[in-house]
Amino acid sequence: MTPEDVQQSVAAAIESGARLLPRGGGSKTALSTAADGASTLDLSDLSGVLEYLPEEYTFTALAGTRVKDVTALLAEKCQYLPFDPLLAERGATLGGSVAAGANGPGRQRYGGARDFLLAVRFVDGAGNLVRGGAKVVKNSAGFDLPKLMVGSLGRLGVLVELTFKVFPAPEAYATLASSYPSLDAALKDVVRLSQSPLELHALDLEPAETGWRLWIRLGGLVDALPARIERVRAFLSAAPAETVDDHIWREVKELEWVPQGWSLIKIPLTPKRIPALEERLKGIENRRRYSAGGNVAWLACPASTALDPLLTDLHLSGLVLLGQPGKTRLGVDPGAPFARRIKQALDPDARFLDL
DSSP, X not given: OOHXXXXXXXXXXXXXXXXXXXXXXXXXXXXXXXXXXXXXXXXXXXXXXXXXXXXXXEEEEETTOBHHHHHHHHHTTTXXXXXXXXXXXXXXXXXXXXXXXXXXXXXXXXXXXXXXXXXXXXXXXXSOEEEEEOSSSSOOOSOOHHXXXXXXXXXXXXXXXXXXXXXXOOSEEEEEEXXXXXXXXXXXXXXXXXXXXXXXXXXXXXXXXXXXEEEEEEEEXXXXXXXXXXXXXXXXXXXXXXXXXXXXXXXXXXXXXXXXXXXXXXXXXXXXXXXXXXXXHTTSOOEEEEEGGGTEEEEEESOSTTHHHHHHHTTOEEEXXXXXXXXOEEEOXXXXXXXXXXXXXXXXXXXXXXX
């Protein structure tokens, strides 16, 4: 397909009165399974890299292009997408990764998808093909439509084309793991490391059999890594950190730690709010991981509905990525008034699902 093909499909669906749910690779089941009488718009054939300029560190691709294919193409020029799109091995697409705002552990160093998306083309609720942004790194003209589409879940429009900036890939990686007897002790080092000049590529925290486990990833020149590892070890307050297999991050990015059939909820928060969440989770069957220096909680549980009142009480918001179709936003949504105004402008007849 081409963007024009998608535009015609959306326009035809709008004329028929159908409500649409765009679907890419289907890797995020809770977001890509149609419910409430909606029709699925399959974008898996909207695939291909249209332009790649390694010397400019940018590329443009159709929204259904698989992340795995782009990763392989960039690797040929020793480049990569630093925000670590999730579920690449399960078929995640560029459009789906942007629409879900699904960043991996690598966002710790350079930021998320919104920091790398330069331009978009999408079909709005009136069937118009809209362009936003520009295919250059430095651009400040007009309303920032690309950032608006990050995390939009296909509720504002159907993404058809995206332009990203990329970075040189690190020559090598190293991963350290450090154990802590208590959450408070672990969080102190998480905050200290986040505020340090150590340039960490990932900083994740998770419960262990006894206490807590902190995972630290470094990337850069091979010759420089040993000295950087020692600086991190000297910085930590816990027992000396051990060097572990760096392949642990593949398991994290593919969400292999989430039990089959469970729901997975992404919860933005801060390290200071983690203890309150931990207290409320006692007695609830779950698995969890705190990423991006404690600024994102990934919470897996058998069913997401039970967490809605819990998150509301804590004044937290959650987005369900994996699990059964249904309610995808949990807890509070402080951005709802602004989102409703934007949706009214881009989708006045509510042809896409509600935000």
